Amino acid sequence: MAHDAIALRNGITHIVWDWNGTLLDDNHANLAALNQVCAEFGREPVELEYWRSVFRRPLLACYQELFGRPLADEEWERLNRTYDRHYSSLLPSCRLADGALEVLAAWRQRGRTQSLLSMASHRHLVPIITERGLTGHFTRVDGRRFDSVHDSKAEHLVDHLTAQDIDPATVVLIGDIDDDARAAREAGAHAILVATGLMSRERLEATGHPVAGSAAEAVAMIAD
Incomplete structure (x- = not known):
């Protein structure tokens, strides 16, 4: 290097x-928004270090792996709305x-x-x-x-x-x-x-x- x-x-x-x-x-805002999504989709919350070990693009594939199942189009849209809403509420703290x-x-x-x-x-x-x-x-x-x-x-x-x-x-x-x-x-x-x-x-x-x-x-x- x-x-x-x-x-x-x-x-x-x-x-x-x-x-x-x-x-x-903004890691704290990203994690809080992620865990709001987890709560809505019935998954236990995750720690930042775990998320840093698995996060990747494409985001859809990343979240499907996180939840252990495919996400329908309407679920993916709802997930993004939930995430964006909670992230935006925390943005002033970043x-x-x-x-x-x-x-x-x-x-x-x-x-x-x-x-x-x-x-x-x-x-x-x-x-x-x-x-x-x-x-x-x-x-x-x-x-x-x-x-x-x-x-x-x-x-x-x-x-x-x-x-x-x-x-x-x-x-x-x-x-x-x-x-x-x-x-x-x-x-x-x-x-x-x-x-x-x-x-x-x-x-x-x-x-x-x-x-x-x-x-x-x-x-x-x-x-x-």
């Missing part, structure tokens, strides 16, 4: 940030990750650019970023604008970079799950994963990409 980190120092001028679990410290604001400002001061790409709904994400006064840090803010077949960030990342006319080779995506690494690989970009979100460090390290303990540590890997 040290070799990968050194390689990242050459030619990286743009960061694509993930939001949940990367810039936003703070930015430690040092995130300073890291965003420092990267801009270095004369480089950054944008935000999240798998959260675009119409829900944009007001949150605006309300928190973060819009000025980013050249573009995109949430999930469409549902992809594979429920992956890959197609969204391609569109995100194309819209900005950015060469993927100059980009590092900083995110908190293995799908971020997958998206970067498919788009031709680099990736650094942070062990602060919904996937354990061991699972992140298994991707072969550099893993950091914080957003600040991730940016230090690509700093001059």
Whole structure:
């Protein structure tokens, strides 16, 4: 991984940030919403470390494994409504990750650019970023604008970079799950994963990409 980190120092001028679990410290809200879903669907509550050991995309397959059975379309829709309702009620309690604001400002001061790409709904994400006064840090803010077949960030990342006319080779995506690494690989970009979100460090390290303990540590890997 040290070799990968050194390689990242050459030619990286743009960061694509993930939001949940990367810039936003929202594990407690995610877990509370998950356990509300578990209660509604007759499953015992789960601990965060367990969820970090099994969470993955596609989300439908992940939840079907959690419940040990298939989910009908109407159940999946109800699950998402329940989750979103309870997560949204806890969102005001979610703070930015430690040092995130300073890291965003420092990267801009270095004369480089950054944008935000999240798998959260675009119409829900944009007001949150605006309300928190973060819009000025980013050249573009995109949430999930469409549902992809594979429920992956890959197609969204391609569109995100194309819209900005950015060469993927100059980009590092900083995110908190293995799908971020997958998206970067498919788009031709680099990736650094942070062990602060919904996937354990061991699972992140298994991707072969550099893993950091914080957003600040991730940016230090690509700093001059």
